[in-house]
Amino acid sequence: MTMTTKPETPTSTATPIENSLTAGRLPRPAPWIILGAAIAVSTAIFGVMALADGAGFNWGAALLVGALLYIPAIWLFSMLVEGRRRAMDRLVTALVTGAFVLAMIPLISLTITVITYGLNRFDAEFFTSSMRNVTGEGGGALHAIVGTLLMTGTAAIISIPIGLMTSVYLVEYGRGQLARGITFLVDVMTGIPSIVAGLFAYALFSIFLGPGTRTGIAGAVALAVLMIPVVVRSSEEMLRLVPNELREASFALGVPKWLTIVKVVLPTSIAGITTGVMLSIARVIGETAPLLIAAGFTQSMNWNLFDGRMSSLPVFVYTQYANQGNPPEAYLDRAWAAALTLILIVMALNLIARLVARFFAPKFGR
Amino acid sequence: MSTAPTAIKAKQRPGDRVFSGSAVFAGSMILVTLAAVAIFLIVQSLPALIASHEDASILPENFWSYVGPLVFGTVWAALLALLMAVPVSIGIALFISHYAPRRLASALGYIVDLLAAVPSVVFGLWGIGVLAPAVQPVYSWLVDNLGWFPLFAGPVSGTGRTILTAAIVLAVMVLPIMTAICREVFLQTPVLHEEAALALGATRWEMIRTAVLPFGRSGIVSAAVLGLGRALGETMAVAMVLSATGVVTFQLLTSVNPSTIAANIALSFPEAYGMNVNVLIATGLILFIVTFAVNAIARWIVSRRKEFSGAN
Numbered sequence A: 001m002t003m004t005t006k007p008e009t010p011t012s013t014a015t016p017i018e019n020s021l022t023a024g025r026l027p028r029p030a031p032w033i034i035l036g037a038a039i040a041v042s043t044a045i046f047g048v049m050a051l052a053d054g055a056g057f058n059w060g061a062a063l064l065v066g067a068l069l070y071i072p073a074i075w076l077f078s079m080l081v082e083g084r085r086r087a088m089d090r091l092v093t094a095l096v097t098g099a100f101v102l103a104m105i106p107l108i109s110l111t112i113t114v115i116t117y118g119l120n121r122f123d124a125e126f127f128t129s130s131m132r133n134v135t136g137e138g139g140g141a142l143h144a145i146v147g148t149l150l151m152t153g154t155a156a157i158i159s160i161p162i163g164l165m166t167s168v169y170l171v172e173y174g175r176g177q178l179a180r181g182i183t184f185l186v187d188v189m190t191g192i193p194s195i196v197a198g199l200f201a202y203a204l205f206s207i208f209l210g211p212g213t214r215t216g217i218a219g220a221v222a223l224a225v226l227m228i229p230v231v232v233r234s235s236e237e238m239l240r241l242v243p244n245e246l247r248e249a250s251f252a253l254g255v256p257k258w259l260t261i262v263k264v265v266l267p268t269s270i271a272g273i274t275t276g277v278m279l280s281i282a283r284v285i286g287e288t289a290p291l292l293i294a295a296g297f298t299q300s301m302n303w304n305l306f307d308g309r310m311s312s313l314p315v316f317v318y319t320q321y322a323n324q325g326n327p328p329e330a331y332l333d334r335a336w337a338a339a340l341t342l343i344l345i346v347m348a349l350n351l352i353a354r355l356v357a358r359f360f361a362p363k364f365g366r
Numbered sequence B: 001m002s003t004a005p006t007a008i009k010a011k012q013r014p015g016d017r018v019f020s021g022s023a024v025f026a027g028s029m030i031l032v033t034l035a036a037v038a039i040f041l042i043v044q045s046l047p048a049l050i051a052s053h054e055d056a057s058i059l060p061e062n063f064w065s066y067v068g069p070l071v072f073g074t075v076w077a078a079l080l081a082l083l084m085a086v087p088v089s090i091g092i093a094l095f096i097s098h099y100a101p102r103r104l105a106s107a108l109g110y111i112v113d114l115l116a117a118v119p120s121v122v123f124g125l126w127g128i129g130v131l132a133p134a135v136q137p138v139y140s141w142l143v144d145n146l147g148w149f150p151l152f153a154g155p156v157s158g159t160g161r162t163i164l165t166a167a168i169v170l171a172v173m174v175l176p177i178m179t180a181i182c183r184e185v186f187l188q189t190p191v192l193h194e195e196a197a198l199a200l201g202a203t204r205w206e207m208i209r210t211a212v213l214p215f216g217r218s219g220i221v222s223a224a225v226l227g228l229g230r231a232l233g234e235t236m237a238v239a240m241v242l243s244a245t246g247v248v249t250f251q252l253l254t255s256v257n258p259s260t261i262a263a264n265i266a267l268s269f270p271e272a273y274g275m276n277v278n279v280l281i282a283t284g285l286i287l288f289i290v291t292f293a294v295n296a297i298a299r300w301i302v303s304r305r306k307e308f309s310g311a312n
Helices: A029-054 A057-081 A084-121 A123-128 A142-173 A176-190 A194-209 A216-241 A244-252 A257-285 A289-294 A313-322 A330-358 B012-047 B063-099 B104-115 B120-146 B163-187 B191-199 B204-231 B237-243 B261-271 B275-304
Strands: none
Touching: A029 A123, A029 A176, A029 B261, A084 A313, A084 A330, A084 B063, A084 B104, A084 B120, A084 B163, A123 A142, A123 A194, A142 A176, A142 A216, A142 A244, A142 A257, A142 A313, A142 B012, A142 B204, A176 A216, A176 B012, A176 B275, A194 A216, A194 A289, A194 B012, A194 B261, A194 B275, A216 A257, A216 B012, A216 B120, A244 A257, A257 A330, A257 B012, A289 A313, A289 B261, A313 A330, A313 B120, A313 B237, A330 B120, B063 B104, B063 B120, B063 B163, B120 B163, B120 B237, B120 B275, B163 B204, B163 B237, B191 B204, B191 B261, B204 B275, B237 B261, B261 B275
16 A cells, blocks of 8 residues: 655745744733734824814823723734634734723722812711701711611611521521422512612502601612522522531431521521621612612611601712702712712621631531 | 331421421421512502502502613613623623632622622712713713714713713622632632643644533523622612613603603602602512512523522
């Protein structure tokens, strides 16, 4: 048997490739150089435009246009040097990175805005006085902070036991139709728009206590409707993580089922459950619409959940913005200061939740 | 012939009965709550469904002519938001799962999640104070140069508080949940598929196109539908940013904008009285039904792929 065709031997006339691994590719720093060039070009264009019509130089627009310019530029260069497939790859890399940067713009802009405007009135008076008899400057959000804490606290008191026991039921007891139904309904509850929860609480209390009733407890019920599914979901996930061997070991020692749950399952998953609960609190503490509907707003301090309207921080932000008096700056400053307070509370809750999850998590062998 | 061994009944202690009883009770509370939500909304809505202008001053003629434009506005704003949020969230999710350095990935994911922690009322303030003035020049440029395109027809809004701005804010607000779900599915792509694609000489994009995206398609769809559910029900940001006139129009940049159900409730409810309250609750019921349907579709898509459980 003889081979009829031989593999072609490379002809000696072909120019040897210097380094076959990097040949035909853009050098490593090329994307950065192209990005810099694109921004420089756009800055130049905007600079000329700014000089031409005497308007101020718009840094944000210049950077944005520069970044947009980079996308076709890198594609073109890569097309010329590396070919179609790599050019496509470069293009997608640029687009994907661009998507992330794009999402960062609102986050950064929002952070800067809230801090700069919020600090104007972030003072002692803001945290020590209510809006009672305040028109114009001065005043504070103490009544709203108290209302937020009372209503969120009550919502937590309602929803943590229900949510936790429901997840215990789903994980430890639930079999068959009822468990499937509850799982489905928890999904449905997760999707309830917050304003519908507010309408529900309003309808509930106005049927029993007469139309137009707006109280703190109605707001708390609305928040609890929003909070329960989140608590169920996160605790269920945590309880399912508890290894079955722990339960079996406990049963083998003759421990009753309920004591096994209380002494073995719950302590093992308590860190995760705490994290989930705190995240759910962080989620409902910023809810505006249901509280606006169910608890209304007021200018004065109200410590009684069961009597009279009750303000809360998010509703305070909204009403200060929506019902601006004279001078409007005083109202806007209060709105921003309350927004800053609210964000700080939410961030603190999130941070503590993550820390709890990290430091108190049970140590498994893995 | 074999008989199944009779199950040995565990001894029932009082503690067991109390504990399992309270667990069942808590579970049934979910049923009760949801039934109560539905019942109370329906009871309060029924009078509004047959009301006319004489009964409720808020109604132009009857209930359906009132709620029609609102439903249109709700769906239109949510779809616009989705149109912007879907590509961006897929991009972010890919960036975090396949492009960013491994060590940074979880930190970057956390940063995106921070967006979810911002209360909607703060987004509303930001939308009015920062976003609307920033996009207004772009809008007037669009109207001047692309005004022939029906969506961009003028006259341009002077404040920038149009339905497009509201949709941008909505898009930012639904980004985190959609990104989280997409990221989760993308990370679940079998590594062997990815390595096989790379071994065949695929570039990173070709690997993603052939291995990651087909695997994650149902996850992307369910993320989009869940985001749609969120955007439909979002209230305060829209109520604050949008200067609504309650018309039906597809134009994006004028000062004449459709309102959304949720925003309309938030704006009208504090001053509502008598039958108007029932009308607003009835619109809330319709919002509930719409979001319920949307979420049910999302769950159905997710449940077809049991192994994926990123949707919480």
